[in-house]
Amino acid sequence: MRPIALLCLLALLPGPLLAAAELSVAAAANFAAPLRELASRFEAQQGGRLLISLGGTGQLYAQIRNGAPFEVLLAADGATPARLEREGLAVAGSRFTYATGQLVLWSARADLVDAQGLVLQGDGFQHLALANARLSPYGQASHALLARLDPQGRLQARLVEGQNIAQVQQFIASGNAELGLVAYSQVFVDGRLRTGSAWPVPQHLYPPLQQDAVLLRAGQPNPLAGEFLAFLRSPASQALIRRYGYRL
Structure with missing residues (x-):
């Protein structure tokens, strides 16, 4: 077939045949490690490609409000997806809890x-790092924990x-901070601490870190x-998420 005829034929083919399908996913920074594994599995099964943007839930919310073309949000709370539903920026009824997180007091020193x-x-330390409560649900939980453990300030x-939470880590x-409050999934996998020393904070000491997913209007x-949201709820995906210390 001549090159010109081939180009004309390709122009008539539907878009998905010309380029692999893509999905833009905005995700809370605490979920980075399991999401990398989930993305690899999903892409292998479905043939599409996930474009992942990580950040604080408050930051991601502001970007969505300002027109960022995200298609799925994996938040670190339930309030933000619910708010997006009320504001018409997310599809009503698509929201569900994909994980419940856990705080850990962690140091790179063993x-x-x-x-x-x-x-x-x-x-024995000069600096304690934690996330900004205005931008991060993990920051809100961290400040609530300190209010309970350190009422005198x-x-x-x-x-x-x-x-x-990624910047905190x-x-x-x-070494800019000797220790701080991070997500369990950042420093543990399969119940084993990767490095340093840590105290998994008992979950009754801070508000539940319910993390909701939602389909955005875009x-x-x-x-x-x-397909990705269904994949996230599959038994295999849930087992992987549990490996990183999340409850379901």
Whole structure:
């Protein structure tokens, strides 16, 4: 076939045959590790490609309000997806809880954090990192935890805030903060601590970190969006999510 005739034939083919289908997913930073594995499995099964944007839930919400072309949101709370539904930016009835998170007090130093979190009562550190409560549900939970453990505000002068939970982890890993409050999935996998020392904070000490997914209006015409949300609820995906310490 001549090149010109071939080009004309390709122009008549439907879009999905010309390029692999893509899905734009905005996700809370705490879910980065399991989402990478989920994306790899989904792409292998479905043949499409996930375009992943990570950030604090508050940051992602602002981007969606300002017209960012995200098609699915995996938030770190339930309030933000519900708000997007009320505002007409998400598809009503598409919201569901895909995970419940857990806070961990973590240090990159192997000898700093004890099994009961008593390090917070001492003077063995200068900086305690946590996420911004205005932008991150994990930040809200962290501040609620400190209000309970430190009602006198003794630790306030030592606090260092990151915009999201990923930045908090960077502060600690780099040594800019000796310890801080991060998501369980950032430092544990299969129940094993990757590095450093940690105290998984008992979940009755802070508000539940219910994480909801929702189909955004921009994703409603994309078949891949519904397929990914169904995939997220499958037994195999749920088993993977549990490996990273989330409850379902």
